Amino acid sequence: MGIKxxxxxxxxxxxxxxxxxxxxxxxxxxxASASSFDTTVYVGTNQNWSYSQWVxxxxxxxxxxxxxxxxxxxxxxVDNFRYVQTAIFNSVSTQISNTVVLDEQAxxxxxxxxxxxxxxxxxxxxxxxxxxxxxxxxxxxxxxxx
Numbered sequence: 001m002g003i004k005x006x007x008x009x010x011x012x013x014x015x016x017x018x019x020x021x022x023x024x025x026x027x028x029x030x031x032a033s034a035s036s037f038d039t040t041v042y043v044g045t046n047q048n049w050s051y052s053q054w055v056x057x058x059x060x061x062x063x064x065x066x067x068x069x070x071x072x073x074x075x076x077x078v079d080n081f082r083y084v085q086t087a088i089f090n091s092v093s094t095q096i097s098n099t100v101v102l103d104e105q106a107x108x109x110x111x112x113x114x115x116x117x118x119x120x121x122x123x124x125x126x127x128x129x130x131x132x133x134x135x136x137x138x139x140x141x142x143x144x145x146x
Contacts, residue, residue, distance in 0.1 A: 036144040041128050042074060043084060044136045049127040052089070055145030056123055064088055064124065065109035065144040068102035071131075074138045083131035084139045088112055088124050096124070101131060102141070109142065 034055055041051040055064070071081040082104050088097035096118040100110055114124070126143040130136060 035146070036142070037126075038140075038142045040138055040140045042136065042138055043128050043130045045130065045133060047085070047129045047133045049087070049089075049129050051128045053126045053143060054123055055126065055143055057121060057145040059120060059122070061146040062119055063111045063113045064097075064126070064146055065142075066100065066102055066112050066126065067106065067109040067142040068104045069140040069142065071104050071137050071139045074136055081131075081135070081137050084137065084141065085129050085131055086112065086141070086143075087127055088114055089127055090118055090121055090124060096121075109144070 035057070036055060037053050039053065041053070044050045057064070066086050068084050071084050072079045073081065083101050084104075085099050085101055087095050087099045090096045096115050097112050100112050102110055114121075118124075124145055126141075128139060128141065
């Protein structure tokens, strides 16, 4: 193998190593825990808690932030919807905050306070339900674990 081939091989190896390092950095960033979310959720009838989104917390604050950007009928039609309800849970079933009504016309996030005894949790779950048991809806919501 000549000098030229040897140099070309070294360049190829460096490029491959760099690609592997960048891929590892990208993947480690994509699996990092999320402290906030912005998504559209579906809430069913009968006011059952029908969606759960987890977030991580810094534990510096006794509250989380929640906001509703839009509530609308899932199958089209007249949109008379304005509110959705949310609460914070520590797992699938234990509610650790009051139920809060979010208004799509609000111009800022709403504070949702976590009950004493649960302030040390690293991860909490936002759940949503409709404001009226007779209607289902799609809701564009935001949550921040602070």
